[in-house]
Structures are given as C-alpha cells and as structure tokens.
Amino acid sequence: xxxxxxRIRFDTKTIDLFWLLxxxxxxxxxxxxxxxxxxxxxxxxxxxxxxxxxKLTTFERDYKERMAAAAALISAASTRExxxxxxxxxxxxxxxxxxxPQDKVAFDLTxxxxxxxxxxxxxxxxxxxxxxxxxxxxxxxLACDVWARDFMTAKLAAYAQAHNHSYEEVSQKRxxxxxxxxxxxxxxxxxxxQWGNSEYPPLSDRIQAILGGFNLPSDSWFWFFAxxxxxxxxRQEHRPLDVVGRTPQALAEALIARVQ
Numbered sequence: 001x002x003x004x005x006x007r008i009r010f011d012t013k014t015i016d017l018f019w020l021l022x023x024x025x026x027x028x029x030x031x032x033x034x035x036x037x038x039x040x041x042x043x044x045x046x047x048x049x050x051x052x053x054x055k056l057t058t059f060e061r062d063y064k065e066r067m068a069a070a071a072a073l074i075s076a077a078s079t080r081e082x083x084x085x086x087x088x089x090x091x092x093x094x095x096x097x098x099x100x101p102q103d104k105v106a107f108d109l110t111x112x113x114x115x116x117x118x119x120x121x122x123x124x125x126x127x128x129x130x131x132x133x134x135x136x137x138x139x140x141x142l143a144c145d146v147w148a149r150d151f152m153t154a155k156l157a158a159y160a161q162a163h164n165h166s167y168e169e170v171s172q173k174r175x176x177x178x179x180x181x182x183x184x185x186x187x188x189x190x191x192x193x194q195w196g197n198s199e200y201p202p203l204s205d206r207i208q209a210i211l212g213g214f215n216l217p218s219d220s221w222f223w224f225f226a227x228x229x230x231x232x233x234x235r236q237e238h239r240p241l242d243v244v245g246r247t248p249q250a251l252a253e254a255l256i257a258r259v260q
Contacts, residue, residue, distance in 0.1 A: 001117060001118075001121055005129045006125070008118065018110055018117070020070045021067075021110075021184045023088045023103070024066035024070055027066065028232045031056070031063045035050045035056065036049070039244065040247065043246070046231060046244075046251070065085065066088060074187075095107045112173070113184055116152060117181065119147070119148035120144045120148040123143070123148060124140070138196065139201075141199075142209050149213075153178075168217070168220075172220050175214045175220075175222040176222050176226075180229070182210040182211055185203070186207065207256065211256060220249070223249040224252075226255075231255065233259065239258070241255075
C-alpha cells in the first residue's frame with residue numbers, strides 16, 4: 001500500500017494480508033490472557049505467569065504458525081502462493097455470515113485496522129497535494145499516524161448517540177482497532193527498518209503515536225487486548241517480560257514502554 005498526490009494504491013493481496021494478520025492477532029487473547037490474569041492477581045511478572053501456564057506451548061505454537069503464514073504472504077507475489085491457515089476463515093464481505101461471534105469481532109477490528117491504514121495513506125495524499133509535508137519522511141510517517149488516529153477517534157460521542165451505544169463502548173472498540181493496526185504495522189515493517197531509518201521513524205515511536213492518548217478506565221478491554229498483542233510481539237522477539245501490573249492499563253503501559 002502506498003500513495004502519491006493523486007491516489008492510494010493497493011491490491012487484493014493487501015486486503016488478504018490485513019485479514020490474515022487481523023484474525024490471527026485476535027487469537028492473542030486466548031494465548032496470553034490466562035498469564036496476564038495470573039500476573040495481575042498474584043503480582044508476579046508476566047514471564048513468571050507464562051511459565052505457570054501448562055497449556056501455553058500448544059496455544060502459542062498455533063499462534064506463531066498463523067503469524068508465520070501472514071509473514072509468508074508479505075513476501076509472496078499473491079495469496080495463492082501461500083498455505084492459508086485452516087482455522088482462519090477466508091475473506092468475505094458479509095460480517096453477519098459468520099456464525100461464530102469471535103469471527104464477527106475479528107472482522108470488525110480488522111476493518112478498523114484497515115481503515116487506519118487507508119487514512120494514513122490518505123494523509124500522505126493530502127500533505128503532498130497541499131505541499132505541507134514535514135521536513136523529513138520519518139516525521140511525515142508519524143504525522144500521518146497521528147492524523148489517522150485522530151480522524152478515527154473524533155466525533156465519537158455523536159456516533160455513539162446516533163447508534164445507541166455508550167461513548168465508552170465506541171471509544172473502547174476504536175482503540176482496540178487501533179491496537180490491532182499497531183500490531184499489523186509491526187508485522188509489515190521490515191526488521192531492518194524497525195529501529196528507524198531515513199524513511200521511517202523507530203517502530204516504537206509509531207506504536208506510541210497510534211496507541212497514545214486514550215482516556216479509558218484502567219480495566220478497559222482495550223488495555224487487556226493491547227497487552228495480549230504486545231506480549232505476542234515481545235515473545236516473538238525473544239525479549240524478557242519481567243513487568244508487573246495490577247491492572248490491564250498498568251500492564252499495557254509497561255509493555256508499550258518495553259517495546260521501545
């Protein structure tokens with residue numbers, strides 16, 4: 001996916017990739033949530049809690065296999081060249097066609113993550129057309145992340161009222177979609193660029209920009225979901241998880257800091 005002053009370009013493989021990453025990353029809850037609950041209840045580190053979980057090995061192996069399939073799709077010329085995980089549904093346009101509520105949730109959050117990516121690219125188009133780009137490409141990437149996040153979180157009260165939801169419900173769901181977008185950004189960023197280069201800021205700065213600024217209760221499902229996603233990233237990178245937190249927000253914020 002890329003953009004110039006006239007258009008945003010992407011193809012069906014782009015949509016397939018977001019779908020596969022979104023539905024795969026949603027499973028981070030079933031993999032890591034038991035350990036996060038134990039960590040909060042007992043006051044032990046996440047690493048210690050993970051060692052207590054006797055079923056972690058099986059669940060984490062399946063999770064890593066799904067994420068590896070997504071990584072294979074990134075380098076493939078088309079979706080036909082990779083083996084689609086059998087427990088991930090094929091892309092479809094009909095959300096209500098899923099009998100499983102879990103798949104409906106993954107569908108919604110994946111759509112929000114894709115919306116963030118499209119808005120990010122639209123911001124590039126806007127900056128180029130108006131000739132208001134920041135001095136460096138790295139600064140422009142962060143500016144587009146912030147613009148897309150702000151666009152998706154503006155006027156939430158009006159939307160909530162129009163659709164008979166509470167403001168907190170809508171804000172929480174948008175935040176969860178952005179958390180998923182941050183993980184997808186991590187997955188599609190080449191390893192060599194994750195620490196930053198002439199074109200991209202450090203990946204930790206982008207994650208901070210996407211996830212920053214949410215004023216949600218400390219026990220919001222957003223914080224819990226973000227923590228599960230971040231544990232998956234840090235486990236993938238074989239980094240220590242010697243962090244402790246008594247609330248989902250405390251854990252998520254400690255993990256966001258650890259990604260740096």
